[in-house]
Amino acid sequence: MDGNDKKTRITAAATKLFSANGVRNTTIGEIAKTAGIGKGTIYYYYNDKTEILLDCYMKHIKVTRQRAFERSSEEKDLLFRIEKFLRYISEEARHDPFVATLVAEYREYRLAEIDLCFKHSEEDAVQILSAMVKSGIEQGSLSDVPLPLTAFLLVRMMLAYNLDYQKNEKSDEEFLSLLKNMLEKKQDC
Structure with missing residues (x-):
């Protein structure tokens, strides 16, 4: 072996x-x-259980996010792809038993090793999102925004939207509209 x-x-x-x-x-x-x-x-x-956890978590996250990224790539509109990817990231805890277990344990015990996993996970999401936005900027469909700052803010914004915002029938449409206003390249008059 x-x-x-x-x-x-x-x-x-x-x-x-x-x-x-x-x-x-x-x-x-x-x-x-x-x-x-x-x-x-x-x-x-x-060296310790924390290193094992971080390795397990990041391998798991990278595989599941790659699948989500590939599914979102089928969408022609880049903003919809970005929104789908953001939505997936913000809903990982609901759909993934491994992530859900860690989230529940973190909420109860605030374990530093789980917090470390979440920080690395967020950095990974920011990198993927930065690449998506950069692609849109290079293609001329998105505004030239500062990266990775914009990607970081979008990840945090989506997490807050899904966890804290009181949604209604129109809120998903409004979120997409806000995303378009933030990123879509404005046509010169």
């Missing part, structure tokens, strides 16, 4: 345990047992 296989087994076992039991209730020993390796082998690849 080569190193990549062992590391893959570690992350698969850890992801399964973190999803089922949460971070607080998962030990390095349980991860090793579930992965079918010795506890010492884990320390060859990772």
